[in-house]
Amino acid sequence: MKSSNNNSANIASIRELIENANSILVTSHMDGDGDSIGTQLAVLDYLGWLGKRAIAAHESLVPNAMRFLSGASRLHNIREAGELTTVKAQGPFDLMIVLECPNPSRMGAVWDLKSDNTKVINIDHHQDNTNYGDTVWLRPAASSVGELMAEYFVAVDFPFEKPTAEALYTAILTDTGRFQYPSASSKTFEIVADLVSRGISIRDITDSIYFQRTQPSLKLLGLALAGIKFFADGQAAIIELTQEMFNEAGATADEAEGIVEYTLMATGAEVGALVRSYDGQSTKVSLRSRGHHDVTTIAAQFGGGGHAAAAGCKFNSSTTEVTEQIVGKINEMLAGSSINTAKCGS
Numbered sequence: 001m002k003s004s005n006n007n008s009a010n011i012a013s014i015r016e017l018i019e020n021a022n023s024i025l026v027t028s029h030m031d032g033d034g035d036s037i038g039t040q041l042a043v044l045d046y047l048g049w050l051g052k053r054a055i056a057a058h059e060s061l062v063p064n065a066m067r068f069l070s071g072a073s074r075l076h077n078i079r080e081a082g083e084l085t086t087v088k089a090q091g092p093f094d095l096m097i098v099l100e101c102p103n104p105s106r107m108g109a110v111w112d113l114k115s116d117n118t119k120v121i122n123i124d125h126h127q128d129n130t131n132y133g134d135t136v137w138l139r140p141a142a143s144s145v146g147e148l149m150a151e152y153f154v155a156v157d158f159p160f161e162k163p164t165a166e167a168l169y170t171a172i173l174t175d176t177g178r179f180q181y182p183s184a185s186s187k188t189f190e191i192v193a194d195l196v197s198r199g200i201s202i203r204d205i206t207d208s209i210y211f212q213r214t215q216p217s218l219k220l221l222g223l224a225l226a227g228i229k230f231f232a233d234g235q236a237a238i239i240e241l242t243q244e245m246f247n248e249a250g251a252t253a254d255e256a257e258g259i260v261e262y263t264l265m266a267t268g269a270e271v272g273a274l275v276r277s278y279d280g281q282s283t284k285v286s287l288r289s290r291g292h293h294d295v296t297t298i299a300a301q302f303g304g305g306g307h308a309a310a311a312g313c314k315f316n317s318s319t320t321e322v323t324e325q326i327v328g329k330i331n332e333m334l335a336g337s338s339i340n341t342a343k344c345g346s
C-alpha cells in the first residue's frame with residue numbers, strides 16, 4: 001500500500017511488512033542528525049524485541065553529541081570498508097526500513113544494498129519526499145520521524161524502556177530545536193510525556209547534546225560571531241566559515257554544528273545563513289527562517305532541500321562566491337516578501 005492519510009492503515013501495513021521479514025536493514029539519510037540517529041536506534045530496539053535479524057547502516061559518523069545514546073555503535077558507517085563488509089555479510093535483506101530520507105539518493109550507497117526482492121518502507125516528515133518504496137508513511141506535520149515511530153510503538157504495544165525512550169526523546173528534542181519550532185504540536189508533547197514516564201532524564205539528555213561542546217567548537221563560534229554580517233536592513237544575517245577559520249580554531253567539520261542558529265538571534269532577523277567550507281573546496285550552506293519565509297525556495301535553486309524554516313544546499317565553489325550568491329537570493333526573497341506560514345524541523 002502506498003502513502004495514505006490513514007494512520008492506522010499505514011501502521012498496519014508497516015507492521016505486516018516487518019512481521020513477514022526475516023532479515024532487515026534499517027537506514028536514514030547521510031550525515032546523520034539527532035532524529036535520524038535516535039530513531040534508527042529505537043527501531044533496532046523494536047526489531048530486537050520482535051526477534052528479527054536486523055542491522056543499521058548509514059553513510060555517517062555518529063556526531064559527538066549523540067554518542068551518549070545507548071548502543072550508538074550499532075550504527076554502521078558504510079563509508080568505512082570494514083563496516084560495509086559487516087553489513088553486506090548480513091544480507092540479502094528482505095526489508096529495508098528507511099527513516100527520514102526524502103529520496104533514495106540522500107541515503108547514498110546504502111540504497112545499493114537493496115536487492116530486487118527487498119521491500120522498502122519509507123517513513124518521513126519531509127514535505128518533498130518522493131513517495132518511493134512499497135509502503136510510505138509521510139506526515140509533514142510531524143515534528144520528527146522520532147515522533148512518528150513513538151506513535152507506531154505505542155500502537156503496536158511495544159513495551160519499550162528507558163534506552164529506547166532516550167533515543168526517541170533525542171530525535172524529537174533536536175528536530176524541534178528544543179521544542180521551539182511550530183512543528184512541536186500538542187501531539188508531540190503527549191508523546192514526550194509518555195517518554196518521560198519511562199524514566200528518561202531530560203536534564204542529562206539536554207546536557208549531553210547541547211552543553212558538552214568541545215573547546216575548538218567554542219573557538220570556532222567566536223570566530224563566526226566576530227564575522228557575522230547583517231544585511232537587508234537587519235532582516236538577514238550571514239556567517240561565513242572558511243577553511244582558515246576551521247584551522248585557526250582547530251575545529252573539525254562537525255564542530256560547526258549549531259552555529260547557524262545564531263544567524264536568527266538578532267532582533268529583526270527573519271532569515272539567516274551559514275556558509276562554510278571545511279576543506280576549502282566544497283561549500284555547505286544552511287538556511288534558517290524565523291517562520292515568515294520559505295528558505296527551501298532558495299535551497300531548491302541550488303539542488304538542495306529541507307523544510308520551510310530550515311534548509312540546505314551544497315556547492316563546489318569558494319565560500320566568498322557562495323556567500324555572494326546566497327546574499328543575492330535572500331535579498332530577492334525579502335524584496336518579494338513572500339510571506340507564508342512556515343513549519344520547521346530538519
Ligand SMILES: [Mn+2]
Nearest residue numbers: 035144145346
Ligand atoms: Mn527529521
